[in-house]
Amino acid sequence: MALTFAASSHAAVRQARPRGRRIRRNLTGWAFAGPATVLVVGLSLFPAIWAFFISRARWNGISPGVPVGWANYQRLATDPDMLAAARHTLLLTVLFVPSSIVLGIVIAIALNQRIRLIGFYRTCIFVPYVASAAATGILAGFVFNPQFGAANDVLRHLGIPQQQFLESPTQALYVICVIALWGEVGFTTVIYLAALQDIPRELVEAATMDGASRWRVFRHVTLPELRPVTVFAAVWQTITAVQLFDLIYTTTRGGPLNSTQTVVYYIYELAFQTQRLGYGAAAAYLLFAVTLLLTLGIIWYSRRRGSEVF
Amino acid sequence: MRRFLPFSPWHLLLMPLALLFVLPLVQMVLTSFMSSAEINQFPPKLLPTSLHLEGYRALLTETPALRWFGNTVLVSAVSVLAHLVLCSMAGYGFARLKFAGRGVAFLVIIATVMIPIQLLMIPTYLMFARIGIVDTLAAAFVPWLASAFGIFLMRQFFLALPVELEEAARIDGCGTWRTFRSIVLPLARPALATLAVFTLLSSWNDLLWPLVAISDNRTFTLQVGLANFQGMRRTEWSQLMAGNVLATAPLILAFLFAQRKFIATMTFTGLKG
Numbered sequence: 001m002a003l004t005f006a007a008s009s010h011a012a013v014r015q016a017r018p019r020g021r022r023i024r025r026n027l028t029g030w031a032f033a034g035p036a037t038v039l040v041v042g043l044s045l046f047p048a049i050w051a052f053f054i055s056r057a058r059w060n061g062i063s064p065g066v067p068v069g070w071a072n073y074q075r076l077a078t079d080p081d082m083l084a085a086a087r088h089t090l091l092l093t094v095l096f097v098p099s100s101i102v103l104g105i106v107i108a109i110a111l112n113q114r115i116r117l118i119g120f121y122r123t124c125i126f127v128p129y130v131a132s133a134a135a136t137g138i139l140a141g142f143v144f145n146p147q148f149g150a151a152n153d154v155l156r157h158l159g160i161p162q163q164q165f166l167e168s169p170t171q172a173l174y175v176i177c178v179i180a181l182w183g184e185v186g187f188t189t190v191i192y193l194a195a196l197q198d199i200p201r202e203l204v205e206a207a208t209m210d211g212a213s214r215w216r217v218f219r220h221v222t223l224p225e226l227r228p229v230t231v232f233a234a235v236w237q238t239i240t241a242v243q244l245f246d247l248i249y250t251t252t253r254g255g256p257l258n259s260t261q262t263v264v265y266y267i268y269e270l271a272f273q274t275q276r277l278g279y280g281a282a283a284a285y286l287l288f289a290v291t292l293l294l295t296l297g298i299i300w301y302s303r304r305r306g307s308e309v310f
Numbered sequence: 311m312r313r314f315l316p317f318s319p320w321h322l323l324l325m326p327l328a329l330l331f332v333l334p335l336v337q338m339v340l341t342s343f344m345s346s347a348e349i350n351q352f353p354p355k356l357l358p359t360s361l362h363l364e365g366y367r368a369l370l371t372e373t374p375a376l377r378w379f380g381n382t383v384l385v386s387a388v389s390v391l392a393h394l395v396l397c398s399m400a401g402y403g404f405a406r407l408k409f410a411g412r413g414v415a416f417l418v419i420i421a422t423v424m425i426p427i428q429l430l431m432i433p434t435y436l437m438f439a440r441i442g443i444v445d446t447l448a449a450a451f452v453p454w455l456a457s458a459f460g461i462f463l464m465r466q467f468f469l470a471l472p473v474e475l476e477e478a479a480r481i482d483g484c485g486t487w488r489t490f491r492s493i494v495l496p497l498a499r500p501a502l503a504t505l506a507v508f509t510l511l512s513s514w515n516d517l518l519w520p521l522v523a524i525s526d527n528r529t530f531t532l533q534v535g536l537a538n539f540q541g542m543r544r545t546e547w548s549q550l551m552a553g554n555v556l557a558t559a560p561l562i563l564a565f566l567f568a569q570r571k572f573i574a575t576m577t578f579t580g581l582k583g
Contacts, residue, residue: 025408033409035399040422044422044425048433051433054432054436115321116318124328124329127566130511130558132515132557134515139335142551147350153352153353243428249517249521250540272435284426285429
């Protein structure tokens with residue numbers, strides 16, 4: 001009875017005030033979605049557009065800005081500091097992304113075994129991911145300290161000469177890459193582990209029954225099944241590497257001799273140390289464009305290789 | 311291989327790896343309890359001779375570290391709470407309610423994921439300076455009140471939920487808000503936990519943005535405070551490690567107690583984020 005009554009009164013309302021109902025429905029919808037939408041869009045799309053106008057001016061944030069057209073972007077192309085920063089960022093990315101993927105796969109396969117202590121191993125390997133990059137950087141400064149750090153102690157036991165690590169212009173960037181891997185490999189491992197556990201057992205069993213060796217099963221069954229995750233990991237880790245800041249700030253601050261100054265660090269210095277807001281914004285836009293192109297490139301390449309993930 | 315070893319050969323790979331990942335953190339904790347004399351020697355010692363609290367004492371008297379800690383707790387708490395409320399509401403709106411502009415608004419939100427923080431920090435700083443919240447804790451948490459990832463996560467969860475329960479509630483006379491609050495939200499606990507872990511990790515560990523937005527020593531978050539303290543006192547290792555323990559212990563303990571939830575969050579970030 002109550003049910004029919006409710007239904008009929010609804011129909012009556014709909015006939016009487018179709019417009020009022022629609023407005024009400026829109027208001028309800030926006031009351032739910034509005035606050036978060038306004039915050040997210042207001043704090044990303046709006047500043048992103050504003051950043052574009054800032055990037056076409058010479059401005060220190062205090063005196064009025066002078067519009068300079070595309071001059072900031074033109075200057076970037078020949079700025080030796082920018083070119084060096086781009087080189088460092090590229091090197092870091094090229095080292096970090098494949099290593100974190102390969103290590104992620106290997107560790108995930110190892111952690112997927114049913115052996116004793118596996119819970120302990122998992123905990124140990126995932127824990128660094130939870131530690132902040134800032135704390136990781138400070139800790140790394142201690143471990144890689146040239147005078148009394150643990151890293152040099154290990155080298156001493158192996159009979160290798162003592163190294164300067166973060167204080168050497170030729171080594172610092174590589175050391176930072178190792179530290180970044182220590183902090184981030186937990187993430188790639190987790191997603192590969194989840195993907196491995198999603199592979200149907202029958203698939204592996206069938207291949208083994210057909211007489212395929214362990215390596216061939218891995219190469220022709222497991223690896224293709226992991227491909228979508230690899231595409232995602234490549235995109236995600238590329239963004240992580242390109243945007244690496246916290247670690248650099250808490251280890252070398254771009255030094256020694258600017259050898260670890262990445263694009264992101266350079267942007268931070270331009271905008272917030274030397275107050276060149278327009279030039280910094282232009283560099284940020286360039287970085288955004290390159291990251292976007294890299295991401296699209298990875299997706300395009302993976303599509304051509306026949307895996308659809310996005 | 312198995313024949314020659316009394317244990318699985320995987321241990322030969324996993325044991326050194328596990329130690330490689332966890333020993334630096336162990337050393338961090340142990341070093342925080344050492345005296346300077348013990349730290350400044352080579353070869354380094356892993357274990358302190360006795361429990362020295364000088365590092366902690368110096369950190370707490372020479373820096374407002376406890377205040378930084380409180381600031382971080384406050385920023386993270388506000389961020390997590392706001393995320394839970396705003397993103398679950400928005401996620402529900404985008405998943406279930408029909409309103410004008412829904413499709414476009416959701417697309418725009420998803421597109422904003424591509425915009426990097428480096429591009430946003432200059433205009434956001436200027437914006438916050440204009441409304442007068444630079445150098446306050448609000449500057450640190452306002453960007454974390456809601457996120458595209460959070461909205462997306464909650465929407466995906468609500469889309470997968472069977473709609474019949476809500477229809478039944480509607481027929482029984484529940485309004486949209488009551489249906490959401492007392493029928494849908496209790497079912498969303500797993501998704502809300504994932505969202506809380508994600509927000510906690512991001513807001514607690516954030517360095518770049520609070521570093522830009524806050525320059526007053528007493529308003530620093532813990533990460534910013536430590537990073538700047540390290541810049542001035544590069545060799546005060548026991549203090550630095552004590553600060554590191556303060557900055558990482560809460561999340562590491564949370565991770566040890568709720569490991570499943572953390573791993574589920576990382577997996578979701580990976581597979582769907």
